[in-house]
Amino acid sequence: MSGIILDVLSYVLFALGLFFFFVGSLGLIRLPDAITRLHATTKADTLGAGFILLGFVLREGVSLLSIKLILIIVFVWLTNPTGAHLIGKIAYEKKEDQQ
Amino acid sequence: MFIETLVMVLLLSMTFISLVRAVIGPSMLDRLIAINVIATKVTTLIVLVAFVLNQEMFIDVAMVYALLGFIMSVGVSKFVFKGGLES
Numbered sequence: 001m002s003g004i005i006l007d008v009l010s011y012v013l014f015a016l017g018l019f020f021f022f023v024g025s026l027g028l029i030r031l032p033d034a035i036t037r038l039h040a041t042t043k044a045d046t047l048g049a050g051f052i053l054l055g056f057v058l059r060e061g062v063s064l065l066s067i068k069l070i071l072i073i074v075f076v077w078l079t080n081p082t083g084a085h086l087i088g089k090i091a092y093e094k095k096e097d098q099q
Numbered sequence: 100m101f102i103e104t105l106v107m108v109l110l111l112s113m114t115f116i117s118l119v120r121a122v123i124g125p126s127m128l129d130r131l132i133a134i135n136v137i138a139t140k141v142t143t144l145i146v147l148v149a150f151v152l153n154q155e156m157f158i159d160v161a162m163v164y165a166l167l168g169f170i171m172s173v174g175v176s177k178f179v180f181k182g183g184l185e186s
Contacts, residue, residue, distance in 0.1 A: 014106050021140065025113040028120050028136060034128045037120075041132060045139045052106070052143050056150060068158045069146070072165060076139065079169035083135055086173060090180045091128050 010055035017051030020044045034091050042084035049076050100151065107147045114140045127179050131172070138168030 027040025053073045060066040114137055121133035142165045149157030 011102055014102065017143075018106060018109055021110060021113050021143075024136065025116045028117055028133060034126060034132065037129060038132050041136045045136050049139050049143050053146060056146060065155060065158060068162065072142065072146070072158075072162055075162070075165050075169075076142065079165070079172075080135075080139060083169060083172040083176070086176045087128060087131060087135070090176055093180075094128070 006058050010059045013051050013055035013058065017048040017055065020048035020051065024048065035088065035095075038084055038088055038091065042080060046077060046080045049073070049080075103147055103151050107144065107151065110140060110144055110147070114144070131175050131179065134175075135168070135172050138164070138171070142168065 021044070024041045024044030027044065028037050031037050031040055050073050053069050053076075057066045057069045057073075060069070117133050117136045117140065121130050121137065124130045124133060142161050145157055145161040145164060149155065149161070
C-alpha cells in the first residue's frame, strides 16, 4: 500500500518537474533579451531537476543510490545559481560597455 | 517503466527546443545560457536512463556530468568576458 502511495507521489513530482522544465524552455525560446532568458531558465530548470530527482529518491527509499541522488540535487542547486550569477554579471557589464 | 520512458521522451523534446536557441541565438551569451540549460537537462536524462535500464553505475556518470557542466559554464563565461583564457 505504501509502495503505491510512493509511486503516485513520485509521478506527481515527475509531472511538476516536467512542468518547470517546459516553462524554462518556453522562456528560453520566447523572451527577447539575454538577461530575461537567464531569468526564465535558471530558476525553472533548477527546480525542475530537483523535483524529478526527488521523485526517484522517494521511489528508491533509504539506500546508497538515494544518497547519490541527493548529492546530485545539492550539487545542481549549488552550481546552477552560481553559474547564472556569473553569466548575469557578464551580461550586465557588456550592456554597460555598449551604452 | 512506461511513465519513465514518457518523461524521457518529453524531456528530450524540451532539450531540442533549447538546442534551437543555442543554434539561432544572436549573441554568445544566449548560446552559453542555452548550453547551461541543456547540461542540467542531460544530467536529469542520464538519471532517467539509469532507472529505465537498471544500470546503477549511470548515476555516477550523472554526477560527473553535472561537475563538467559547471566547469564548462565557468570556463566559457570567462572566455566571453576576457576574450581569452589566460588566468
